[in-house]
Amino acid sequence: MAALEWPADICPASLTWRPESNTKTFRSPFNGASQTVRFPGTRWICSLTFNNLTDDKSRRIDALVADLDGEYGRVKIRDWGREGRTPAGNPVVADADQTGTQLSSKGWTAGRVVLRTGDYITVNDELKIVTADVTSSSTGTAIIPIAPMLRASPPVNGKIEVANPYGIFKLKDNQQGASNRVPGVFTSYTLEFEEAF
Numbered sequence: 763m764a765a766l767e768w769p770a771d772i773c774p775a776s777l778t779w780r781p782e783s784n785t786k787t788f789r790s791p792f793n794g795a796s797q798t799v800r801f802p803g804t805r806w807i808c809s810l811t812f813n814n815l816t817d818d819k820s821r822r823i824d825a826l827v828a829d830l831d832g833e834y835g836r837v838k839i840r841d842w843g844r845e846g847r848t849p850a851g852n853p854v855v856a857d858a859d860q861t862g863t864q865l866s867s868k869g870w871t872a873g874r875v876v877l878r879t880g881d882y883i884t885v886n887d888e889l890k891i892v893t894a895d896v897t898s899s900s901t902g903t904a905i906i907p908i909a910p911m912l913r914a915s916p917p918v919n920g921k922i923e924v925a926n927p928y929g930i931f932k933l934k935d936n937q938q939g940a941s942n943r944v945p946g947v948f949t950s951y952t953l954e955f956e957e958a959f
Contacts, residue, residue: 889929
């Protein structure tokens with residue numbers, strides 16, 4: 763099933779947005795020392811609150827939630843608290859077999875700051891946050907420090923989405939979608955999503 767598009771004209775009144783890390787801590791029963799291990803699989807979690815939607819907008823949210831069919835469906839979601847950035851060039855993935863927290867890229871306008879700390883990018887349908895300012899080289903290449911780490915190696919020349927970054931999300935559980943409706947007037951929702959992969 764292809765990921766659904768979020769209705770462009772329906773934005774949450776407020777949202778919470780955070781990463782949920784995939785780490786494990788092991789504590790020694792002998793001396794109490796601890797060791798923490800990080801694994802791939804950190805995901806974005808969000809809660810979206812919509813207040814006083816008109817009948818037209820609430821109908822489209824109801825239809826979207828029904829189309830998702832609980833945790834089964836997927837939808838493209840972005841952090842409405844941060845806008846994308848006009849790309850400096852046509853950025854793409856530079857190298858094969860990339861993993862970890864750095865992404866080698868090319869196609870940028872040469873010799874300028876192309877991304878800022880806190881910008882989001884999408885690569886291979888994975889939503890990433892840039893963890894430090896990125897300046898392109900004189901040849902238009904750049905190493906992008908990202909979090910969370912790549913879950914799968916993106917294809918060479920795969921597009922890096924900067925203007926409209928998104929992640930692929932699913933409803934957090936099968937109980938999502940309840941509305942608070944004033945008949946004939948307004949409808950409000952709080953929907954919880956988690957990144958799906």
